[in-house]
Amino acid sequence: MKHLLILLAWMLPHQADGTLFACKNAKVSLYSKAPLEDIRATSATAASVYKATTGEVAFNVPIRSFKFQKSLMQEHFNENYMESDKFPNATFKGKVQSLPDLTKDGTYAVKATGDLTVHGVTQNRTIDGAFTVKGGAVSFNSEFTVKCVDHKIDIPKLVFQKIAESISVSVTATYIKN
């Protein structure tokens, strides 16, 4: 797998002219605030790609990679809510609207419009985020909410007090320039 990545990374510059940014250890955190319980989970193995020439941006996070405080929650998250055996990944594929100049240091607030797919249900979303360039290193972060009902994630009445209807998601990616 590593060799393949290196190979791809080696091949891609020829076609992308050094404008492709990639990250394979992006961090995605979930936070659900409900009357009875606050639930947090984090994945540090999301993948992201940003193409500076066109503004295309893509994220992919394996559902199974989310780690919870409680092992039972993690099991329920996969088994009952996200059905990770049927829908193993959550993705976002979109385009950044006004392209920031990533050659200069600074923070650039952007809006990305595209398809957010969670639990097999795709929603067209516009998500706020920001690129940060510091000493040539490019990173991206964003915070947004996902409504369970929009993605057909059922929460039974019995646990309504424990799980929020909308989940806050925060994403951080530090890119490597290809």
Added chain:
Amino acid sequence: MKSTIALCLLAGAVCTVRAQTTPPAKTSSADSLLNAMSTTADNEPVIATFKASRLIFSQTTETVKKGNLNFVVIHRFGDIGGSAGGGKTLWGLDNSSDIFIGFEYGISDKLDLQFGRSKFEQLLELGLKYHFLQQTADDAMPFSATIIGKTGLKPYSVTTNVFKPYTNRLNYFTQLVIARKFSTNFSMQITPSYLRNNLPFPYLPDNEKNFFVLGGAFRLKVTKRSGIVVDYHHPFSSFRSSNNTTTNFYDPIGVGWEIETGGHVFTLNLSNSQAISEINYLADTESSWGKGQFRLGFTISRMFELSGRSKNKY
């Protein structure tokens, strides 16, 4: 894996060629790179083969995870039909043939320690359960396997007074649980077991101290959080075979409905065995479905998280 690499290389080569001819390739190279980067490992372990550590009679391959405590209450009422059942006992609800209270504590994610006490024969039991094979999504390992070892002690002489050497009160039980989750909705297990009673139980002439048992059980989910469970055991014991003229023994058979509600798992069931612990029901099931000697039972298991993993990490 090799073919995937070859395919990706080919795709990459095609892209490069196309990139040379039509410079701004429209279908994004971003996409293909993302796909290449996010190939999920296909040797992921299969989770939640069963929702609880117990079905009706049998334990499942699931162990209690590290630092968790599972509190189990199991109850069996009296005979619904037959001479001991009927309206005068409210179809068995007046009687309790067995009550079990148990604790299972996760020493690691794969190993738990369990303790329980039954009303039936006042049995105390201490056991270890180790989950040593894990089914994987790619079927490199097609099933999960767990081994259970238990020692039972009957501290009081209830049905017999030959408890004189104290070791007569000890019983040993070993079981291998082999399970496979065939789909999200269907999991099945087979359980070869070995039971040793230092004093034959029930204490009757010609009864065996040791015998093998083969069991099978499955869970079929009907809704997302509930389903049917069926549990069956057959002891390979000539004393317990149908040609025993003095005492009749029957194979334990149970059917139930399992409901999962977050931290709790409930099972409502009907079974012919009076006892709850393997040490008791495998040795002594003298009630028959055919004679109306089956009973209502339930299992409640509640999982407590004792050692919260460091919260700051998440």
